[in-house]
Amino acid sequence: MRLLLGGYTADMQGAARGIGVLRAGEADAASAGGPLAFEGEAVVTGGSPSWLAWHPSLPVVYAAMEGAGTVQAFRRSGAMGLTRLGGPAEVGEAPCHIAVAPDGASLIASCWGDGRVVRVRVDAEGRPGPTAAAGAARDPYAREGSAGAAGAAADAADLSDAVAFAVAGQRYGDDAREEQQGSQVLDLTAAAEALRQVAGDEFAHLVPEYAMPEPPVVAAGAGPDADAGAPAARSSHAHQTVFLPGGVLATADMGFDLVRFWRGGDGGGGMRALPDVVLPRGSGPRHMVWHPSGHLYVVTELSRELFVLAPDAAGAWRLVSGTPLAAGTLADDTAAEVCLSRDAQFVYVGVRGSDTLAVLRVRGDGSQVEPVALAEAGVAWPRHHMVVLDTLLVAGQRSGDVAALTLDIRTGLPGRPRVRTSAPSPTCIVPLR
Known part of the structure; x- marks a missing residue:
């Protein structure tokens, strides 16, 4: 099969030239069990397409151009090419994630740099159009300014x-x-x-x-200023938005240790804020994945934990449980992507620094997860990974390669890297549709 690779280009100190093409096994196969090969660029972007997301029904893929602060659409052309569709939509500082609405009428850009969560309308051809920013996040740990x-x-x-x-x-x-x-x-x-x-x-x-x-110690640069004797300023950093069943959206705000919830975002109408879920100070919620049981799994980048959230009888989301990712992670490690196994019985989280993959098992009704193992990722700085049948593909941002690990369907554990290929500064992997 063929896949697209998002990456960092020169504007983000990376080596990519645009959106790359990765072949895993036979080009027309549904599995990724064969050799890996980087086949060049589907399109040269002139900037860093660090996150990619497909339109649900059109041959259009959207790229978060992180360094430029925009979202750009590309239409598939030929066997593995892409061409620009429309102009860039300005969304904010350092957009690092895009989520496309199930009806394809809009998309949500999450901006790490300034914390903006921006809805971008999409026309019938898939072109991004007018934008509207949701309300700014509020730091739950800031107690000043109330009256x-x-x-x-x-x-x-x-x-x-x-x-x-x-x-x-x-x-x-x-x-x-x-x-x-x-x-x-x-x-x-x-x-x-x-x-x-x-x-x-x-x-x-x-x-x-x-x-x-x-509160737990916050990562360097985000914690108290020892000389001044006062806490350092905290800033909102939206890192990912996901669409949940029932027209609800969730946004992970790494800077304010929040999971924000909204209703709306599809088609017409605005995004109406729902109650936030506050996570421990300094934990840094980064990415999330919805489990078929109805729970939302949230990985925290800085504290390296996995929290489980669920709605109560009234529909308000609450914290249900949580666990460290694994024994053996290092103090300066940071967690990255989270995804589920094909049968949703296991959770895989990338850990950068020690360059490992934390494996957790889903228990009971999905409300509990427990650490199982910490496996070698086979790359340096595992920024993103995805499961294709019995294969786990891992993008090594700093090693400039992609590795394929075979998953044991009985234990859920990934084996040692089976094959790998060079790929310039990869940050995201999505199938080529």
Whole structure:
């Protein structure tokens, strides 16, 4: 089969020239079990097409041109070529992900640089058109700027959620983080009582019967400024949006440790914000995958955890469970892509730094996952990966190659890299349709 490769070009310090073509096995086969070969560019883009997404019914693929801050459409031409369709749509700073609506009438661009979540209308031919940005994210851990009873109520409610999810995240943290925080846990009862006093009688019920431990250490550059003695500024970084059943969208905001939820985004009408889910401070939610059981699996880049979310009876999304990705990840590792096995019984997460793949098993009704193993990815800086039948294809951004690993259908474990091929700065793999 043939696949398209997104990549980083010179504007993002990469070696790619545009959207590449990868052949895995026979060109017209449905499997990827044969040799790998890079077959050149489907189109030279003049910028970095770091993420690719197909229109659901048209031979049109959309590229997030990360360095340019735009979305560009390309129409398939010939056996493996692409041609530009329309002009670029400006969406924001460093768009790193595109999700196309199931009806093909719009797409959502997630911008890492400025946190914007932008809907782009798509015409009948697939051309991107007018854009509309959703409301900006609000940092749930910022307590400044509120005033009056309404502000106090909002703060108390936000802090209640933040405390609950931070404590849950603390429980799921890795051994190193638990050891580090062991001496920092507060007297939960006393702290909660103090918080209720600040909130006042009217809002005291919003504070849970515990208090938040010291937040986990945030990655370098995002944590407290030791010299100034004040926390460093946090910024919104939208990293991915996914369309969920029932017309709901979810956006992972890595900078504000949020999973934001919306209703709408298809066809006409705007995106109406629903309640956010707050994850532990500094965890950095990056990418998500919807499980057929109805749960949403969220991988956190900085804390290297997998959280499970689900809607309650009223439709509000809540944190259900979570776990570290695996024992053996390194303190400076960062998680990347997450995907499911063909039967949805296993979850695969790329871990950059140690250059491994975390394998987790889905338990029960899908509400629980447990670590199984940490396997070699076979590439340097596994930015993206995908499952094709019994093969796991892994894109090595820094090693400049793609590796194929055979999956054991009984255990879910990937074997050692079977074959690999050079490919310039690959960041995304999608089938060529």
